[in-house]
Amino acid sequence: MNTVYYLIMVPMVYLAVAVCLIGVIARLIALGRAPRHPHSLAIFPQRGPRFLGALGDTFGMPTVRRHQPLLWFFLLLYHLAFLVLIASHFDLFPGIRILPADSPHMIGAGAVGVVLTLALFYFLIRRFRSPIREITVPSDYLLLLLLLFLVLTGSTISWANSWNSEAGGFVITKQDFGLYLDGLARFRFEDPREVLYGSHYIVVVLHVLLANLFLILLPFSKIMHTFIALPMNRLRRGA
Amino acid sequence: MDATQKQELRRLFASRLTGAVRMYLEACTHCGTCIPACHAYASEPELRHSSVGRAENIRRLFWRHFRPQGRLAGWLNEAVELSEDWMEKVYETAYTCTGCRRCVTYCPFGIDTQQIQSIAKLLLIGAGREPQVLSMLADMSIAKGENVEATKASFTQAVQGLEEEVIARWRSEAGREAIPIDEKDADLLYVALAGKHSIIPAAAIMNAAGENWSLSYFEAVNFGAFVGNPEKTREISQRIIDEAVRLGVREVAICECGTAYRVMKFMMGELPFRVVSFVEVIARYLREGRIQIDPRKTEQRLTYHDPCQIARNGGVMEEAREILAHLTRDFVELQPNRVENWCCGGGGGLVAMGEKEFRMRSARVKAEQVRATGAEVLATACENCHTQLSDLNEHYALGMRVAFLSDLVSQALVASQ
Numbered sequence: 291m292n293t294v295y296y297l298i299m300v301p302m303v304y305l306a307v308a309v310c311l312i313g314v315i316a317r318l319i320a321l322g323r324a325p326r327h328p329h330s331l332a333i334f335p336q337r338g339p340r341f342l343g344a345l346g347d348t349f350g351m352p353t354v355r356r357h358q359p360l361l362w363f364f365l366l367l368y369h370l371a372f373l374v375l376i377a378s379h380f381d382l383f384p385g386i387r388i389l390p391a392d393s394p395h396m397i398g399a400g401a402v403g404v405v406l407t408l409a410l411f412y413f414l415i416r417r418f419r420s421p422i423r424e425i426t427v428p429s430d431y432l433l434l435l436l437l438l439f440l441v442l443t444g445s446t447i448s449w450a451n452s453w454n455s456e457a458g459g460f461v462i463t464k465q466d467f468g469l470y471l472d473g474l475a476r477f478r479f480e481d482p483r484e485v486l487y488g489s490h491y492i493v494v495v496l497h498v499l500l501a502n503l504f505l506i507l508l509p510f511s512k513i514m515h516t517f518i519a520l521p522m523n524r525l526r527r528g529a
Numbered sequence: 530m531d532a533t534q535k536q537e538l539r540r541l542f543a544s545r546l547t548g549a550v551r552m553y554l555e556a557c558t559h560c561g562t563c564i565p566a567c568h569a570y571a572s573e574p575e576l577r578h579s580s581v582g583r584a585e586n587i588r589r590l591f592w593r594h595f596r597p598q599g600r601l602a603g604w605l606n607e608a609v610e611l612s613e614d615w616m617e618k619v620y621e622t623a624y625t626c627t628g629c630r631r632c633v634t635y636c637p638f639g640i641d642t643q644q645i646q647s648i649a650k651l652l653l654i655g656a657g658r659e660p661q662v663l664s665m666l667a668d669m670s671i672a673k674g675e676n677v678e679a680t681k682a683s684f685t686q687a688v689q690g691l692e693e694e695v696i697a698r699w700r701s702e703a704g705r706e707a708i709p710i711d712e713k714d715a716d717l718l719y720v721a722l723a724g725k726h727s728i729i730p731a732a733a734i735m736n737a738a739g740e741n742w743s744l745s746y747f748e749a750v751n752f753g754a755f756v757g758n759p760e761k762t763r764e765i766s767q768r769i770i771d772e773a774v775r776l777g778v779r780e781v782a783i784c785e786c787g788t789a790y791r792v793m794k795f796m797m798g799e800l801p802f803r804v805v806s807f808v809e810v811i812a813r814y815l816r817e818g819r820i821q822i823d824p825r826k827t828e829q830r831l832t833y834h835d836p837c838q839i840a841r842n843g844g845v846m847e848e849a850r851e852i853l854a855h856l857t858r859d860f861v862e863l864q865p866n867r868v869e870n871w872c873c874g875g876g877g878g879l880v881a882m883g884e885k886e887f888r889m890r891s892a893r894v895k896a897e898q899v900r901a902t903g904a905e906v907l908a909t910a911c912e913n914c915h916t917q918l919s920d921l922n923e924h925y926a927l928g929m930r931v932a933f934l935s936d937l938v939s940q941a942l943v944a945s946q
Contacts, residue, residue, distance in 0.1 A: 324548035329796040331549060331641050333633050334844035334868065351637045358562050365637075422561040424576050425585065429605040430559050510598050515556040519638050522552050526639030 292483070295491075298499045299482045303474055306502035313509025318517060332528030344523040361416070368409035374402050375444075383475065384468045394460050396448065403445035410438045433511060436504055443497035450490040461488035534656070535611050539594055541655045545648045546595065553640045554591045557581065563642075566635040568872045569625060569891035578891065580632035580642040583622040587645050590615070616656055623649035623757070624660060625887065627879060629837035629872035650757025660882050663756035670752055671761060674768035677746055684746055685710055691725050691732075698733035698939050708732050711776070712743035718778040719807070720749040720769055720789070722912055727784045730939035731807055737942050738819035742782075745772055749789035750912070754796075755878030766797050773802050782810045785933050787838030787876065787911040794843060806839055808910045811938055812848035815855050818945070826941035827857045832904035833934070834863060834918060835870040836911030849910060849934065856937055861902045871895045873909075875917025888917060889924045896925035910934045 337343070346352065349369075355362040378397035381388040389397060396402075414434050417426045451460045469485040486494060508514070521529075530538075559581065565571060569578035576582040592599030593608035600608075609615055628643040653659045673680060692707040701707045708728065709715065719735065719742055721727040728744065735742045747768045753761030773781050780803045783790040794804040814820040833853055839845045846867045853860050863870060874892030899907055899921070907922070907929045909915055919931045 321548050321551055324546060324551050327547040327549040327644075328798075331639075331644070332795075332844075333630065333639070333841060335846060336844070347637075347639070353635050354560070354562050354637050357565065357635055358560075361560065361562065421564055421574070421576055421579070422559070425559045425561060425564075425579075425581050427559065427605070427607045432605070510596075512556060512558045515558060515638060518552045518556050522549075522556060522638040522640065525549050525641075526633060 292481075295483070295495045296481055298495050298502065299470075300474065300479055302502045303498065306505035310505040310508050314514070314517060317509050317514060321518065321521075327525070330528055331525045333526050336528050340524060340527040340529050344520060344527045344529070347523040347526070348520045364409045364412045367405055368413070371398075371402050371405040371409065374398055375406065378402060382464060382467045382471050384465075384472050385475075392465075394464055396464060400445065400448045400452070403441055403448060406441045407438070407445065410434060410441060414438065429511065433507070433513070436500060436507070440497065440500040440504055443493055443500060446493050447490065447497060450488065450493065461490070462486050462494070530611060530613050530616075530656075538611055538652050538655050541651045542590065542594065542648055545644075545651060549641070550644050550648070552638075553584075553645055554588050555596075556638055557584065557588065557640055560637065562637060563632040563635045563640070566632040568627075568629070568631070568874055568894050571871075572874075572891050572893035572895075577618075577622055578625065580636070580640075583626050583649075584640070584642050584645045586615070586619050586622050587648050616653065616658060619649045620653055620658055622646070623653055624878065624882065625891070627837070627872050627874060627876035629876055630842055631837070631869070631872055634841070634868060647757055651759075654756065654758055659756055660878065662882055663752050663878050664758070664761075666881060667752035667756055667758060667761045667765065670748070670750075670765045670768075674747065674764070677768070681746065688728070688744065691729055694725070694729045695732040695736065698729065699737045699942055701736050702739070705736070707736060708744055709742060710744050710746070712741070714777050715741050715743035716778065717742040717780045717782055717810070718745050718769075718773045718776060718802075719743070719782050719784065720745040720747065720793075721784045722750055722786055723748040726933065726936065727786075727912070730933065730935040731784060733939040733942060734811060734814065734820060734935060738814040740814075740819075743776060743778070745769055747772065749783050749786045749793075751789050751792045752878070752881065754788050754792050755881060762792060762796070766792055769793065770797065770800060773800075778802055780805060782807050785836075785910040785912060785915075785935055787836040787843070787913065790845075791838040791842050806843065806845050806848075806910070807935060808839065808845050808852065809848050811935065812851045815851060820938075821943050821945050822855050822938055822941040823943045824856060824858050824941070827906070827937055828859070829905035829930075830859045830861060830903060831857045831906040831908055831937075832861050832863055832899065832902040833866075834873060834899070834907060834909040834914055835867055836909060836914045837870070837872050837876060839910055840870065841868045845910075852934060852938060853908070856941060861904055863898055863902055865898075871898050873914045873917040873921070875913045875920075880913045880916045885920060888920065892917065892921055893925075896921045896927060899929070900925070900927055905929060906937075907931045908934050908937055 351362055351365060374397055380386050381397055416422055451462060466485050470482045473480045563580040567579055589607055589609045592606040593603055593610055623646050626646045630643050632642050633639055688708050695707040717740055719731055751762055751765045753765045782805050783793055784807050790806045833849055835846060871894055873895055874888050879888055907918055915931060915933060922929050922931055
């Protein structure tokens with residue numbers, strides 16, 4: 291079993307990151323090399339600078355705000371929380387410090403996970419209702435479930451750390467995760483078990499497995515909208 | 530469907546896969562924000578009438594035939610193989626989409642369902658399943674371009690027969706024809722429709738403005754665009770481009786026909802002349818004081834329907850309001866209006882195809898929107914919209930008069946003070 295854990299925690303991480311990076315770059319190159327659309331796809335009226343307008347459309351989602359305010363609220367919450375989540379994972383690396391080096395907490399102190407969980411539950415429940423249910427395909431449910439379990443296991447790790455009062459509230463500390471990630475970044479291929487001592491290590495492995503799957507699927511899924519939402523909004527602005 | 534036909538349809542599909550269209554097909558997250566955008570869905574809430582519902586018919590083919598994950602695990606995106614049965618579904622959604630692009634203003638990414646439906650239409654043409662009436666009309670337009678010399682004399686004679694009616698609205702300057710044709714070095718080439726309603730008001734207005742203009746031999750309407758055939762669309766427009774170049778005009782004004790305007794303005798690439806809609810021309814004459822109109826001649830309460838291809842997809846919105854401000858003292862806006870205006874439900878070739886029963890059902894929301902204004906006159910600036918709104922007026926007993934903007938202006942022309 292330890293071998294399986296090791297494969298998930300070390301080689302599969304490299305594989306996932308490589309598939310994600312190469313996949314995303316290859317998709318973007320393929321899209322960039324596809325023939326240019328022969329005519330303008332602009333919607334009028336066009337006000338203000340196109341690029342800034344497209345940035346506003348991409349990150350502010352004004353069309354959703356106007357027509358589906360509740361969805362917009364959760365979308366905004368979700369995307370903001372996801373950005374904080376990425377930052378908080380970078381914060382784990384010893385070389386990249388956003389919070390003080392001795393801080394026992396991740397950015398948001400667990401609130402980010404709660405926000406993401408709530409948003410993902412909303413997205414999932416929304417999919418069960420008509421007419422969204424009828425346009426939903428299996429990959430929509432599976433992606434949401436993957437994200438939901440990814441966030442839930444992440445939150446569980448965070449809660450599990452806080453619950454152990456005997457060890458000062460933290461079994462596997464933020465600094466321990468930092469050592470694990472530092473080992474990965476420096477290609478040391480060490481067994482993570484040597485720095486991650488907690489009894490809930492299985493949850494950590496599960497979390498990393500789901501994160502790996504997420505990274506591997508990203509270039510082949512609708513999450514590619516992360517990278518192409520801006521160019522698409524530029525087309526609507528007449529670029 | 531045999532392998533050869535499948536291969537041909539796949540080739541046609543691939544020919545429409547620009548970078549933009551690929552993104553439109555790949556990025557949809559099925560959030561459903563676009564669902565209420567379509568007038569057909571708002572009038573008759575069936576998913577096949579929604580933007581995403583229509584797009585899915587093509588998106589599922591795309592996953593199956595153009596993406597590896599569609600071949601390896603098609604169930605993930607419910608990918609489907611090209612088949613006779615699926616083409617039935619494609620037909621059902623392709624020619625019921627008016628191409629109004631209202632859904633583009635709802636989608637957080639700006640996914641353009643009209644472009645996705647252009648694939649659907651091309652596949653149907655490839656399978657010989659497109660509405661034959663549209664293909665026939667497109668072929669007739671092209672044939673006219675090829676045989677223009679043979680029809681010139683009869684066209685000129687027919688146009689001369691309209692001159693009296695033009696003069697009745699506005700007298701011509703001495704020595705000038707009321708409807709000039711084939712005028713070398715004219716400043717403006719006016720492209721009308723095959724009908725006097727599209728020629729007489731425009732001629733009166735241009736004569737009142739002292740415009741140096743010429744009437745095109747060709748009708749503006751582009752059935753190639755309606756049927757979804759890019760080659761025929763280009764051929765039909767090319768006849769007008771060649772004529773404009775031959776005459777050396779500086780400007781081509783497209784009559785009140787939304788699709789003709791959008792095709793010529795945005796889809797024909799760089800042209801050696803300016804393309805304007807006739808609405809812009811009227812607004813310019815008013816701004817420059819070249820024509821005067823008497824608002825007392827339009828005393829009834831008036832509202833205005835923004836044609837999708839001229840307003841949302843063409844940018845001509847405020848020019849119509851400029852004209853309306855001169856035309857009437859009792860103007861009421863449709864709600865919503867401009868970019869958010871409901872489509873009339875007659876575009877995309879539906880009017881030419883007939884389909885009255887569907888057009889009336891799918892535009893209930895439009896009829897309600899118009900009725901809510903309490904207006905007595907409903908003005909618009911597009912032939913398709915005019916026909917559809919007239920049908921709605923009758924079907925829903927709206928009790929209005931549907932009028933072209935140019936007609937109202939030409940009736941209200943007065944001599945400069």
